[in-house]
Amino acid sequence: MSSNLSKSAGKVQTALKELGFELNIIELSDSARTAQEAADAIGCSVSQIAKSLIFKGKISQKPILIVASGTNRVNEKAVKEHIGEKLEKADADFVLEHTGFAIGGIPPIGHKTAITTLIDEDLMQYEEIWAAAGTPHAIFKLTPKILTEITQGDIICVK
Template identity: 70%
Template sequence: MSSPLKKSAEKVQNILRDFGHELQVIELQDSTRTSDEAARTIGCSVSQIAKSLIFKGKASQQPVLVIASGTNRVNEKTIKAYLGEKLEKADADFVLEHTGYVIGGIPPVGHHSLIKTFIDEDLLQYEEIWAAAGTPNAVFKLTPQILIEIVDGTVVPIT
């Protein structure tokens, strides 16, 4: 590595190291804030981007993480069936408070709060996927099986 990682990306790298897998956070020159930007910058398909989306339970006001394939839109009614409550959109302050990260760089791990997590079953078809690593320019490559292990999430159809 030519330069040290930014603080948020370094935090994610340290958390990933604790899982015992060889997962390497990289910071890129171009933005990876959106799935399209990330895929273009990395050189993979948009579907291989594991985007971390934070919602809020309407009744509980608790955070809910949906890790979706980059091309998929989350069907909130589908998630409601698994969660038992409606979802609301979470604003930037809520996301930062519960994850410790800004929108556009939310990793699937290392959040401030324990977050109920759902993983898009469409991600399982790929040998490798890419996830955000704490900043809008940091990512890491992993397998869907490792993702399931490190986030302790429930695999569901999200569309």
């Protein structure tokens, strides 16, 4: 199936298979760059979109991935309490360097380097959620349990 996907979406499909999951990536004709666009294209609620946001630690300069519910804004002070350092916004070059993907299609897995991952506890209430798959047009459906397993992320309150 990945042979029909764009190169970036194919990388995510391969990463899913390597992790032992047969989850299918869908490439949409409409953009899913924002949580609202993704929800509109899929026909789910915005809160079921698992948006992948990359920050960097102010001191460590290491990437931090926060997978948040599409309706939630990340409270950087709450995250600081969990990771022990202040967060900074990551620019597009930093995101690409550490993930291998451009902003607007960051998947929760398949990154160039290992990234500390935090998962919004609000995603846990859904039977199914949707995540980006490497491009602004590529998505895949999964469960919160699978998200936790494939990312090895800590579940926290990000609000």
